[in-house]
Amino acid sequence: MIKVENLRFSYFDKEEVLKGINLEIYEGEFIAIMGENGAGKTTLIKHFNGLLKPSSGRVLVDGIDTRKTSVASLAKLVGLVFQNPDHQLFCETVWDEVAFSLKNFNYSEDVIKARVKKILEILDLTKYSNSSPFTLSGGERKRVALASVLVWDPKYIVLDEPTIGQDYRQKERLRNFILQLVTQGKSVIMVTHDVEFVAECHPRVILLSKGRIVADGPAEEILSNEEFVNECSLELPQISKLMKALKDLGVNQKIIDVYSAKSYLVKMLKR
Amino acid sequence: MSLRVFDGFKFKKLNTPIHKIDPRAKFMFIIVIFALSLLFTNLIGLTILFLIQLPLILLAKCGKKWLKTMKGTAFFAILIFIMNFITGSSFAFSLAMTIRFLTLVSSFSLFFMTTSPDDLGLALEQMKIPYPLVFTFTTAVRLVPTIAIDAQTVIDAQKSRGLELEKGNLIKRVKNFIPILIPLIVSAIRRSMELAEALESRGFNTSKKRESYITLKFSSLDYITLILTILLLVFGIYIKLYISLPQIDLPIKFPTISFYKTFLKS
Amino acid sequence: MNEPIIHIKNLTFTYAGLEKPSIKNINFNAYKGEFIVLTGPSGCGKTTLCRCLNGLIPNFYSGEMKGEVYVCGLNTKEHSTSELAKHVGFVFQNPENQLFSLTIERDVAFGLENLGLPKKEIKERVEWALKVVGITHLREKAPYELSGGQQQKAAIASILSMKPEIIVLDEPTSFLDPKSALEILKVIQNLNKQFGITVILVEHRLDFVAQFANRIVIMNDGEIALDGEPSKVLTEEAYLLGVGIPKVTLLFHQLKQENFKFNKTPVTIEEAAIELRRLLK
Numbered sequence: 001m002i003k004v005e006n007l008r009f010s011y012f013d014k015e016e017v018l019k020g021i022n023l024e025i026y027e028g029e030f031i032a033i034m035g036e037n038g039a040g041k042t043t044l045i046k047h048f049n050g051l052l053k054p055s056s057g058r059v060l061v062d063g064i065d066t067r068k069t070s071v072a073s074l075a076k077l078v079g080l081v082f083q084n085p086d087h088q089l090f091c092e093t094v095w096d097e098v099a100f101s102l103k104n105f106n107y108s109e110d111v112i113k114a115r116v117k118k119i120l121e122i123l124d125l126t127k128y129s130n131s132s133p134f135t136l137s138g139g140e141r142k143r144v145a146l147a148s149v150l151v152w153d154p155k156y157i158v159l160d161e162p163t164i165g166q167d168y169r170q171k172e173r174l175r176n177f178i179l180q181l182v183t184q185g186k187s188v189i190m191v192t193h194d195v196e197f198v199a200e201c202h203p204r205v206i207l208l209s210k211g212r213i214v215a216d217g218p219a220e221e222i223l224s225n226e227e228f229v230n231e232c233s234l235e236l237p238q239i240s241k242l243m244k245a246l247k248d249l250g251v252n253q254k255i256i257d258v259y260s261a262k263s264y265l266v267k268m269l270k271r
Numbered sequence: 272m273s274l275r276v277f278d279g280f281k282f283k284k285l286n287t288p289i290h291k292i293d294p295r296a297k298f299m300f301i302i303v304i305f306a307l308s309l310l311f312t313n314l315i316g317l318t319i320l321f322l323i324q325l326p327l328i329l330l331a332k333c334g335k336k337w338l339k340t341m342k343g344t345a346f347f348a349i350l351i352f353i354m355n356f357i358t359g360s361s362f363a364f365s366l367a368m369t370i371r372f373l374t375l376v377s378s379f380s381l382f383f384m385t386t387s388p389d390d391l392g393l394a395l396e397q398m399k400i401p402y403p404l405v406f407t408f409t410t411a412v413r414l415v416p417t418i419a420i421d422a423q424t425v426i427d428a429q430k431s432r433g434l435e436l437e438k439g440n441l442i443k444r445v446k447n448f449i450p451i452l453i454p455l456i457v458s459a460i461r462r463s464m465e466l467a468e469a470l471e472s473r474g475f476n477t478s479k480k481r482e483s484y485i486t487l488k489f490s491s492l493d494y495i496t497l498i499l500t501i502l503l504l505v506f507g508i509y510i511k512l513y514i515s516l517p518q519i520d521l522p523i524k525f526p527t528i529s530f531y532k533t534f535l536k537s
Numbered sequence: 538m539n540e541p542i543i544h545i546k547n548l549t550f551t552y553a554g555l556e557k558p559s560i561k562n563i564n565f566n567a568y569k570g571e572f573i574v575l576t577g578p579s580g581c582g583k584t585t586l587c588r589c590l591n592g593l594i595p596n597f598y599s600g601e602m603k604g605e606v607y608v609c610g611l612n613t614k615e616h617s618t619s620e621l622a623k624h625v626g627f628v629f630q631n632p633e634n635q636l637f638s639l640t641i642e643r644d645v646a647f648g649l650e651n652l653g654l655p656k657k658e659i660k661e662r663v664e665w666a667l668k669v670v671g672i673t674h675l676r677e678k679a680p681y682e683l684s685g686g687q688q689q690k691a692a693i694a695s696i697l698s699m700k701p702e703i704i705v706l707d708e709p710t711s712f713l714d715p716k717s718a719l720e721i722l723k724v725i726q727n728l729n730k731q732f733g734i735t736v737i738l739v740e741h742r743l744d745f746v747a748q749f750a751n752r753i754v755i756m757n758d759g760e761i762a763l764d765g766e767p768s769k770v771l772t773e774e775a776y777l778l779g780v781g782i783p784k785v786t787l788l789f790h791q792l793k794q795e796n797f798k799f800n801k802t803p804v805t806i807e808e809a810a811i812e813l814r815r816l817l818k
């Protein structure tokens with residue numbers, strides 16, 4: 001479990017960015033952290049692997065206090081995938097890029113070989129093993145960045161804006177992949193403002209606004225709530241807007257995704 | 272000395288009289304301080320020159336940042352003092368040289384903290400420096416904070432993959448900078464390409480003659496600054512030539528070689 | 538039928554160093570005042586096509602270009618990008634890398650300075666562009682002081698001041714939160730409706746933009762696959778190409794499979810609500 005206790009944080013002597021966050025993230029949970037730009041989402045996730053240390057309060061990862069541990073050791077538990085893959089790619093081949101972290105963690109050569117091979121297969125990157133990561137397309141580079149973090153099999157996987165610039169098919173693939181990880185018992189935490197993507201995934205949604213948690217609950221509850229959504233510069237999912245437009249007909253207001261909408265409407269129409 | 276010393280050279284947009292002065296007038300002032308600090312070797316004279324800047328720094332609301340710069344250059348300041356003292360100069364002289372150094376750093380720091388790169392660019396343009404050069408300069412200045420943020424992101428990303436920058440011997444530490452440098456350079460190149468594309472699409476070309484939408488004009492504040500600067504220069508030269516400033520000193524001298532000779536003899 | 542404002546004939550382009558063309562056999566006409574959404578899976582050639590519209594191809598990006606592109610009557614092979622910039626404005630994805638000055642006002646003037654316009658006219662156009670986009674109160678601010686949405690508005694104002702007949706926007710809302718994204722799209726819609734500026738908008742998230750478009754062009758693998766009115770184009774076929782059709786449209790396709798009948802395939806929430814209301818009564 002990742003436990004956040006009264007976390008307050010400000011950069012140097014500037015204004016407070018996080019104003020008292022209390023949060024518990026359990027194993028195998030799928031969470032979306034949402035909120036307007038500047039709400040503190042990225043600042044919050046950087047506390048999970050110790051990149052940032054609390055100004056006051058504390059963050060415990062499986063009982064370990066992040067203030068007293070190095071980023072390298074916390075990283076073994078918490079894998080953080082940054083938004084822009086170009087901020088990390090530097091190796092001559094995709095293979096080396098993915099193996100980099102395992103070398104840092106002092107895994108043996110045999111283990112490195114096996115793990116890198118496996119993750120490249122899973123993410124459909126085997127054909128690029130010997131290619132330079134710089135020659136790949138944007139979407140492929142994003143997959144390499146993801147592979148380079150998943151390769152050491154962290155318990156908690158944090159994704160910062162994984163859907164920006166991705167087309168529909170890439171997002172579908174990502175969604176299925178995340179759901180697979182969750183079924184395997186991993187915790188997946190994603191920072192995003194892609195409301196439609198979250199609506200189709202049904203994670204637990206945590207809404208951050210101006211450094212505070214304003215809402216925490218299932219996606220259907222949070223994303224169909226106009227007040228919450230407006231406070232955080234988000235929009236209601238399309239399906240939710242549709243349900244709102246039909247409110248007077250007594251339609252269920254908590255439906256946010258296409259599949260649920262279809263099942264519900266088919267039932268209603270067949271009556 | 273940390274990277275914080277550069278904070279003292281970073282422009283911050285504030286609404287103070289010092290910020291409002293035309294960069295050309297400000298630069299004249301800095302040059303005169305520079306010249307006078309080279310002209311004087313007297314401790315009292317240099318101290319006064321240094322102290323003149325303090326009210327200006329406070330007026331420009333840059334006190335905190337200026338202090339950070341002073342702290343950052345403390346290492347070099349002490350080094351200058353020691354180098355002068357060890358080679359036989361008097362205590363007063365060594366201190367004077369240190370203060371000269373600090374005066375120079377302060378004045379340039381004050382200039383850059385209160386002058387926006389855009390205005391600086393305009394000043395250069397109006398002094399007939401070719402536009403493409405000026406644009407290169409202002410863009411580079413504009414990009415420094417952006418690239419600094421990129422650098423921090425790259426460091427964060429690689430740390431998150433287990434990279435430990437503080438560990439290992441010298442060779443390992445140098446090697447550990449490759450995962451930082453390469454993404455940074457690649458990002459910088461990508462950014463430049465995007466900027467170039469956007470420039471082209473905005474009709475930027477080096478052949479046509481350009482008339483700048485905004486031009487710098489001297490206001491009364493700037494004329495006052497110029498007059499005060501000239502007065503300072505005249506006054507300074509007069510003092511140097513005709514008035515001898517009191518010498519104050521501490522009767523300390525670094526042991527010279529003759530002292531050692533006598534010491535060894537006995 | 539009046540003359541097309543964009544006329545592309547048999548266009549094929551291969552970037553230098555690549556073997557395969559990024560776009561092939563493009564035949565495309567756009568007419569004044571259209572609001573066209575250009576979409577398709579990653580790698581389909583959308584950005585390449587856009588670059589051909591303002592001369593970045595072939596002037597900035599080298600490669601082999603076959604076929605002709607005419608924009609406002611000008612052949613893009615025969616005019617420099619800076620000349621074409623008078624007619625075609627380009628707004629990029631990342632607001633950070635398209636703002637050059639330290640104040641918004643000067644950025645809006647930047648393009649006009651490049652065109653060599655007299656000061657008086659620059660001043661008038663800057664005031665006008667700031668007002669139309671609604672950011673006059675931000676004129677003294679530096680780009681880093683603004684939010685992503687405000688920065689994009691500034692970028693749009695900087696292009697608008699040059700009074701182009703066509704504005705091309707390549708995924709301008711990618712980095713913006715949903716609220717800011719909608720604001721930007723409304724600004725663009727206003728430019729189209731009020732000033733008759735032809736808009737070419739590249740976007741993946743059709744949920745946001747389908748409501749503004751009067752024409753959708755879907756590309757796949759370097760070619761134009763579908764082109765027409767939104768309700769005609771956003772079909773099962775589009776979905777199978779990997780295009781993220783609006784959720785309400787997807788819902789209706791699925792309901793159709795359950796044998797429910799509709800008058801029209803909805804593309805917006807309003808249309809969907811009307812159809813559903815009819816069915817539920």
